[in-house]
Amino acid sequence: MSAERGAKKVRNRFLTVLAIISFAVFLQQAPNLLDGYKIRIMNMIAINAILGLSLNLIYGMAGMFSLGHAGFMAVGAYVSALLILTPAQKTAMWILDPIAPWLLGVHAPFLISILAAGLAAAFFGWLISMPVLRLGGDYLGIATLGFSEILRILITNLTPITNGPLGLKGIPAHTNLRVSYGILLVTLFCTVRLMKSNFGNVIKAVRDDETAARTMGINTFQTRVLAFTIGCFGAGVGGALMGNIITTIDPRMFTINQTYNTLMIVVIGGLGSITGSVVGSVLVTVMLEWLRFVENPIMIGSTQLFLSGKPGMRMVIFSLLLIGVIIFRREGVMGMKEFSWDRLFSFFSRQRGDAA
Amino acid sequence: MRKVILGVLICMFACGAAFAADDVIRIGFFNSLTGQNAFGGQLELEGVQLAMKEIPEIIGKKVELVIVDNKSDKVESANAVTRLIENDKVSAIIGSYGSSLTMAGSEVAEVGRVPLLTTSSTNPLVTQDKKFTFRACFIDPQQGAGAATYAIRTLGYKKAALLVDVANDYSVGLAAFFRNSFVKLGGEIVSDMRYNSGDQDFTAQLTEIISKEPDVVLLPAYFAEGAIILKQARELGAKFRFMGGDAMDNPEMVTLAGEAIEGFIYTGFAYAPDMPDMNPVAAKFTELWKKEYPGKETNANAALGYDCYMMYVDAITRAGSADPEKIRDALEATKDLPTVTGVTTLDADHNPQKDIGILEIKDGKKTFVGTVVPEM
Structure with missing residues (x-):
């Protein structure tokens, strides 16, 4: 029995490595196979998946209803952008107030700026988690939403540092498939390891029954602070990557709508499921772009299809699909389940069994 | 049921991937057709469509307008332009409000090497x-200077106050x-008073401004907040005059602000449907x-x-071709082209x-007062 399990483990690990390598080869070839539009969408999928995973850690796995993701993304995006921009670019851009002198010479390469973005967001996350995580449920949601707005308003008004409402532009487009999927892979690996470790069990215990967890001797407050801070690190990294793909950022990008987008990905994919966040990200990102065709006039013969060609139709249909998901599959596409090779194999063998 | 839904989706996809003939020039149009900027985006689209109806063919090729919405959102904007360039292979792009x-x-567009005209x-x-x-x-430095020139040279005002939406790049820039x-x-x-987009109560700022007794208050707002501010100022008994920028140029404005908008002056593009001495293109x-x-x-x-x-x-x-690079070069050389909003020469x-147009609300109607050359 244990030998069989060992063999399965080896097989699974082999398959995982194989899948990663073949996907890497695909990414390497992607610029030849796909046009820039599809590559951009693929990049957005990876970034949304990173954001989804980090929010899922906070909301799905640790059970803390946070609406502050956009604020932490903003911190990440700004830190990364300010580190990457050259002094010449900075002087040209600050047309309202001159830039703070100490900021002018600060410069770092792209990957370091991403790391710094994550750390800065994690710091702010840690800072707010101290007072706020004593709250629970909806109150936590309100408090984090408020903090996120505070961050945004600070960014809007700290003109010498952030260029205020004018935002930053001309950020080099460093985000490419290799970077975004590389970071997604690291995020996935870390999340999976984290959830399989003892800390993962502790987080789930705190989520499911805090009193019971505390009775078992778990420091529930510390656990929640740690989970929240790690989640914010992910938000900072995601925000930085997003800034580096759009190449221009301003405070209005990071309103509550941005948080809702990420929340949607997590809920559609399945709260608490790592696979779910990735699947949710693919679904939401691809659907929103793909549904664009309904906003062009659709001709059947010589008559225009009813309601086609109206701007905004895309969002109507998308919302209907969302309502469908919520009605028919409330727990999200994946529920709390995870992808595993074993389940895939048993699924196929069952199918074959049915056929026979 | 599931099969039916799948079938419908596949049909929709098939329709979406419609093909177009080769001998057309495709011009992409991305704008805010939904979301907070939808009002301006929609009017701009109608303007483009009007022009297209007048000249449907250029250099013997039919023009096809590809319209994409950006939901007044930055990420969507970048996606929309990528789609226009990569998917629809447009030769040129007309850009967004905001x-x-x-x-x-x-x-x-810079990376895709396709000209974008905003x-x-x-x-x-x-x-x-x-x-x-x-x-x-025109650009905001010209507009801001135009408003200041008009206030000082023509109206003879000496003391001004600012009421700025600090969450809005346009408002902050114009005020500066x-x-x-x-x-x-x-x-x-x-x-120099401030507020944030979406605020509803401006009495604190207005009371402070009234106590300073300015001749004129610059209100570089969008019309939604602008109308509320004008109303509240009138209720507080403000005596000074308000000036605004082109974002207040909106037919809804008079309906929203009612009588409070009487005497409001704003800078805008040198065009209004009732302007006197209209140039032939504008007419x-x-x-x-x-x-x-x-x-x-x-x-x-x-x-x-x-x-x-x-x-x-x-x-x-002038380029004689639908090649994006050639269109770019020709566009850069645009010189003395008569357009609705004045003669266009790109620097x-x-x-x-x-020219900066000056408009005033008189008897509840938008009236074109004249143009001003900004002293920079």
Whole structure:
């Protein structure tokens, strides 16, 4: 029995490595196979998946209803952008107030700026988690939403540092498939390891029954602070990557709508499921772009299809699909389940069994 | 049930991937057709469509307009332009209402090497150091200076106050440029008050401004907040005059603000449907608009949409080709082109030098007062 399990483990690990390598080869070839539009969408999928995973850690796995993701993304995006921009670019851009002198010479390469973005967001996350995580449920949601707005308003008004409402532009487009999927892979690996470790069990215990967890001797407050801070690190990294793909950022990008987008990905994919966040990200990102065709006039013969060609139709249909998901599959596409090779194999063998 | 839904989706996809003939020129149009900027975006679209109806063919090829919505959102803006370039293979792009949205799109256009001509993005950063980005409107430094010049030279005002939406790049920029010119021309800024987009109560700021007794208050707001501010100022018994920018140019404004808007002056593009001494292009545009959209009031945004299309008609005709790089080169050389909002000549920074129009609300109606040449 244990030998069989060992063999399965080896097989699974082999398959995982194989899948990663073949996907890497695909990414390497992607610029030849796909046009820039599809590559951009693929990049957005990876970034949304990173954001989804980090929010899922906070909301799905640790059970803390946070609406502050956009604020932490903003911190990440700004830190990364300010580190990457050259002094010449900075002087040209600050047309309202001159830039703070100490900021002018600060410069770092792209990957370091991403790391710094994550750390800065994690710091702010840690800072707010101290007072706020004593709250629970909806109150936590309100408090984090408020903090996120505070961050945004600070960014809007700290003109010498952030260029205020004018935002930053001309950020080099460093985000490419290799970077975004590389970071997604690291995020996935870390999340999976984290959830399989003892800390993962502790987080789930705190989520499911805090009193019971505390009775078992778990420091529930510390656990929640740690989970929240790690989640914010992910938000900072995601925000930085997003800034580096759009190449221009301003405070209005990071309103509550941005948080809702990420929340949607997590809920559609399945709260608490790592696979779910990735699947949710693919679904939401691809659907929103793909549904664009309904906003062009659709001709059947010589008559225009009813309601086609109206701007905004895309969002109507998308919302209907969302309502469908919520009605028919409330727990999200994946529920709390995870992808595993074993389940895939048993699924196929069952199918074959049915056929026979 | 599931099969039916799947079938419907597949059908929709099949319809979506419709093909087009080769001998067409495709012009992409990305704008805010939904979301907070939808009003301006929609008018600009109607302006473009009006121009397209007038000239449906350039250099013997039929023009096809590909319209994508950006939901007044930056990420969507970048996606929309990428789609236009990569998926729809457009030769040229007409850009968005809202400077930050245009900036997100123009970064993509620069990489894709397709010219992008923005209708009404007045932020100077939009075309700064850009090779493929152009604009049909004036820039905020000119507009701010124009307002200051008019306030001091024509109206003889000396003391001004500012009431600025700090969450809005347009508002902050315009106020800063107004302040520079106003001080330079010998005026004094007596008060500098702030608010945030979406605020509803402005009585605290207005009371403070009233106590400073300015001659004029610059209100570089969008019309939604602008109308509320005008109403509340009237209720508080304010005696000073309000001035605004082109974002207040909106037919809804008078309905929203009612009597409080009487005497309001704003700078805008040198076009209004009732302006005297209209240039021939503007007269033609107004006539076409009345025929096409009877009962709907036009404004400068629609005029700029029309101008953008006509600038491409001119550039593509001179280039003699639908190649994006050739269109870019021709567009850069645009010179003395008569357009609705004045004669268009693009300078080295791809900005036209256009007169600043001064408009005033008289007897509840938008009235074109004249133009002003800004003293910078």
